[in-house]
Amino acid sequence: MSIVNSIRSQLSPIHPQGYPFVGGFAVASLILFLIWTPLGWLGTLATAWCAYFFRDPVRVTPLREGLVVAPADGRVSRVINAVPPPEMGLGDRPLPRISIFMSVFDCHVNRSPIAGRIDRMVYRAGKFLNADLDKASEDNERNAFVITGTRSRIGVVQIAGLIARRIVPFVQEGQSIAAGDRIGMIRFGSRVDVYLPEGGRALVAEGQLSYAGETVLADLAVADPGRTYRVG
CATH class of the missing domain: 1.20.5 (Single alpha-helices involved in coiled-coils or other helix-helix interfaces)
Structure with a gap:
């Protein structure tokens, strides 16, 4: 070459x-x-x-029911149990939450963690604290998705950061999407939270790097057969 x-x-x-x-x-x-x-x-x-x-690289997404792929490039900053934002309608019990922090050097195109339907999409105005702070989940400007797949409902929250001033969705409520499809962008440094179903177990650790549409965050159907892949 x-x-x-x-x-x-x-x-x-x-x-x-x-x-x-x-x-x-x-x-x-x-x-x-x-x-x-x-x-x-x-x-x-x-x-x-x-x-x-503003780069938008092609990604190879693993496909199998039950796989939850990363919605964002960046560093896994938190793997904890936390109560989802109330506007998501996911209840008031703590759920497994994986937070991915995106620096200004990461790709900021966000992708869907699973295939399914966007049952809810809610924007909330708020502050612009450092997105790496846990308090940012409650206080910062955010845009929340609830995606319902065949077996599970996944929550995805785009959170504006200290520098970010614009959350741009590419999809709308009621739309059907595939795993790895582009769902939005946050401009200039931010964070994305993923809420797994109760009992879900993260396959990533704090400090690990993730790649949107490629890194597997969780497997909700470990007994299922092997994966296939799509490029997009």
């Missing part, structure tokens, strides 16, 4: 949500070059980072 093809294989397309931002950074860089060349190069670096932030 040539060097050019090797580089191309490592590049990811930019999600359409990023086009205005990348274009804005690029125009600003050109203006900065006219003012002072070193500023222009700084603007070029910022443009490259913006394109990297």
Whole structure:
């Protein structure tokens, strides 16, 4: 494989949500070059980072009923039992919760953990605390999904962070989705919480890296046969 093809294989397309931002950074860089060349190069670096932030790579999603895949790239920051946000309608008993923190260097396209139907999607305004804080689950701006599959209901909560100021959903209530489908994006540093059914057991540990649509967070049907895969 040539060097050019090797580089191309490592590049990811930019999600359409990023086009205005990348274009804005690029125009600003050109203006900065006219003012002072070193500023222009700084603007070029910022443009490259913006394109990297809005990348939307292809992922290979394991498919089998019962598998719960990561909805976000990032670091698993919490694996605990916690009461879901009340607007989700998942009850007032603690459920297994896996929290994934996304830094400004992680891909921010979020994907569905399971195949099913979006039975509920609720947005709540709130604060912009550091998304890595546990208190952010209750106080920060968030967008919650309840996805009902064949065997289970999974809760997914997009939580805005200290820098994030916009949660962008790609789907709507009542829509049917496949595991690994893109469901939304949070701009510039944030967190995603996944609520498993009662009794569900996480297969990841705090500090582990996850990749949206690929990393298996839990297996709710361990006695089932092997997995198949989809690319998307």
